[in-house]
Amino acid sequence: MxxxxxxxxxxxxxxxxxxxxxxxxxxxxxxxxxxxxxxxxxxxxxxxxxxxxxxxxxxxxxxxxxxxxxxxxxxxxxxxxxxxxxxxxxxxxxxxxxxxxxxxxxxxxxxxxxxxxxxxxIGCLAISEPQAGSDVSNIQTKAEEKESYYLINGAKTFITNGVKSDFYVAAVRTGDKGYDGISMMVIDRKSEGVQTNRLKKLGWHASETAEIAFDNVKVPKENLIGEINKGFYYIMEKFELERLILSTGALASAEYALTYGLQYMSEREAFNRPLNKFQELRHRVAQLSAELECLKAFNYQICQALQQKEDVTKECAMTKLLCTEFMDKLSYQVLQFFGGYGYMEEYKAARIFRDSRIGTIGGGTSEIMREIIAKSIIG
Ligand SMILES: Cc1cc2nc3c(=O)[nH]c(=O)nc-3n(C[C@H](O)[C@H](O)[C@H](O)COP(=O)(O)OP(=O)(O)OC[C@H]3O[C@@H](n4cnc5c(N)ncnc54)[C@H](O)[C@@H]3O)c2cc1C
The missing domain is CATH 1.10.540.10 (Acyl-CoA dehydrogenase/oxidase, N-terminal domain)
Known part of the structure; x- marks a missing residue:
């Protein structure tokens, strides 16, 4: 279309x-x-x-x-x-x-x-901590104000590109507990006291995911991003784009996976017929294709609204929720189209399946997306 x-x-x-x-x-x-x-x-x-x-x-x-x-x-x-x-x-x-x-x-x-x-x-965004994932307001990495620098102590986890990055755009606690005590600052990876460790994970194998420890790391005061104690609001603002990127990525992966599955179904035969002649499978493809087109239209509409500076907090949560959950369903079904071959590493379906699983977790979980939507609708 x-x-x-x-x-x-x-x-x-x-x-x-x-x-x-x-x-x-x-x-x-x-x-x-x-x-x-x-x-x-x-x-x-x-x-x-x-x-x-x-x-x-x-x-x-x-x-x-x-x-x-x-x-x-x-x-x-x-x-x-x-x-x-x-x-x-x-x-x-x-x-x-x-x-x-x-x-x-x-x-x-x-x-x-x-x-x-x-x-x-290269830079990365370091928000999540061992005790603060969904609950960003609970960030504990402390930035103590000294005369000409901040002294950072704490830890981050699950940070994409956390080992290879040259700098971290990090959320740190500069004030009291809660939303209003968080600031964003740039921390150089090569600063004394920074340690990184790569984590092993289910999917996204090409992407490095790291935990980072800060032990008395000195950060110059000019590395503060924006205003002091406004970090939580900056993070929430930027979540809109992050969620749109994730929903768009999920839909593009879905399109790629479906095309791949369709190709296989036209080539593989069972009971003397190509798989794509079985009504059960054809209807599944029809259902997935219909959902994909609807989600794409919705997602593009939100991209345009964001560009026009409309408030799309609720819509970004909606599209992130629906698109990543859809990709999970689709990747499961595409693997099923391949039968036993889908389970084999040499077929793309296996990587597609395991890579999809993070979609409903990273950038805010599906449960948190539903919370945002419900709050916006019900209060
Ligand atoms: C591969 C990967 C890459 C990542 N990259 C980055 C990165 O680059 N930078 C970064 O800062 N973070 C990154 N993250 C972290 C990611 O954003 C968090 O994992 C995510 O926000 C969830 O936090 P958590 O893992 O601490 O889960 P928790 O917050 O502990 O949640 C556990 C479960 O409880 C549920 N839950 C929590 N609160 C509620 C609630 N109020 N209502 C209902 N259910 C709730 C959650 O939905 C989830 O199912 C990455 C994570 C992964 C796995």
Whole structure:
């Protein structure tokens, strides 16, 4: 279906991005999945091509593009058969750089945003802690104010790119308990007292996930992002885009997986017929396709509303909830289309299935999305 959201310029951008990904990224993915990480050179390349500058200020090397360019980047990266690769390569611009661009000082933008856009350095967003995941207001990593610096003590966990990143856009406690005592600041990974450890996990194998410990780490005062004790509000503001990126990624992965499943169903035979002739399977495909198209339309509509600066907190929670849960259902069914082969590592269905599972957890769980929606509707 043609939509009104993508112009011919968008389509040209999509085509050249696809060529770039097929040439520079896709051939290496199996190796990265095996190794459990993506080399820094992949980030360098995306930066050199300008893909990390989408939507950011020209003054710092960015391009004032609309949200649909970012959506294309998310969609095409999620059609490379490694949601972990997409997550790792996207969390640098859409999480770390976004916070800097929105609320950072010119000093921070020159030091971190500009080389980040160029792909010369990598950043990540470090919010989650061992005792504070869904409940962001419970962040305990302490930033004690000294004369010319903050002294940081505490720990973060589940941080995407947490080992390889050059800098962390971190949430820390600068004030009293609760929402109003949290600030955002940039912490250099090479600072004395920072320790990282890579975690083993079910899926997203190409994406590095880390726990980080801060032991008396000194952070210069100019590394504070925006105003002191306003961090919780900055995080909530940026959750809208983060959730849209996750819902868009889930839908793109779903489209990729369904196309892959359909191809197999046209080739594999049982009872002297291709699988795609069995009504039971045809109807499942019909149902999944119908749901996919509806969700895509809803998701694009919210992207446009966000661009027009409408309040879409509730809608972002809705689309994140529905799209990630849909991808979970679809990945289960696509694997089923493959029978025993779906369970084998050499078939794409296995990776698609395990990569999908994080969708309903990261960036706010399905339960939290329902809470946000219910609060907004019922109070
Ligand atoms: C692979 C991966 C990558 C990640 N990347 C990052 C990253 O880059 N940066 C970052 O900061 N974080 C990251 N995270 C963390 C992620 O955002 C958290 O895991 C998520 O927010 C859930 O927090 P939690 O794991 O502490 O679960 P908990 O908050 O402990 O929740 C446990 C269960 O309780 C439920 N629950 C909690 N509160 C409620 C409630 N009020 N009502 C109903 N149910 C509730 C949850 O839905 C869940 O089912 C990542 C996580 C993973 C697994």
């Amino acid at each position: 043609n939509t009104n959201y993508f112009t011919s310029e968008h389509q040209l951008f999509r085509k050249s991005l696809r060529d770039f990904l097929d040439r520079e990224i896709v051939p290496h993915i199996d190796e990265w999945e095996e190794k459990g990480e993506i080399p820094v050179s992949a980030f360098n390349k995306l930066g050199q091509m300008g893909y990390y500058g989408l939507g950011f200020e020209e003054k710092f090397g960015g391009m004032q593009t609309d949200i649909f360019y970012t959506i294309i980047l998310v969609e095409e990266l999620n059609k490379c058969n490694s949601a972990g690769t997409a997550a790792s390569l996207l969390s640098h611009p859409t999480l770390a750089l976004e916070h800097l661009s929105k609320n950072g000082s010119d000093f921070l933008k020159t030091k971190y945003l500009e080389p980040g856009i160029a792909g010369e350095i």
